[in-house]
Amino acid sequence: MPPMTPAETGSYVTHHLGLAGRTDTLFSDDAxxxxxxxxxxxxxxxxxxALQALVxxxxxxxxxxxESSARAAVTEITAE
Numbered sequence: 001m002p003p004m005t006p007a008e009t010g011s012y013v014t015h016h017l018g019l020a021g022r023t024d025t026l027f028s029d030d031a032x033x034x035x036x037x038x039x040x041x042x043x044x045x046x047x048x049x050a051l052q053a054l055v056x057x058x059x060x061x062x063x064x065x066x067e068s069s070a071r072a073a074v075t076e077i078t079a080e
Contacts, residue, residue: 003041006033012043013050027053030067038074052076 004012010032017026027035031053039045050065052073057065060072 001043004036004043004046005041006036009036009039009041009046012046016047016050025064027065027070028067031065031070034067034070034074038077048077049073 010029013027013032013035017023027050035046035049035053039049049070050073053065053070056072056076057069060069062069
């Protein structure tokens with residue numbers, strides 16, 4: 001399976017959020033771009049980074065996942 005493009009990564013994240021019942025914007029464009037860049041568009045890596053970014057945003061009491069939350073996720077994932 002080839003890696004997803006940046007647009008496909010954004011659609012992938014939006015689709016999965018929709019399956020979970022969220023139709024509003026939860027990830028900023030910068031956060032999705034960083035997740036795509038670090039994951040290289042591989043679905044499992046996108047899932048892992050997006051989940052960690054959600055946790056980081058929640059811990060920081062943020063309403064949306066922004067780039068800083070995504071960076072925290074990258075740090076957490078790559079430190080393991």
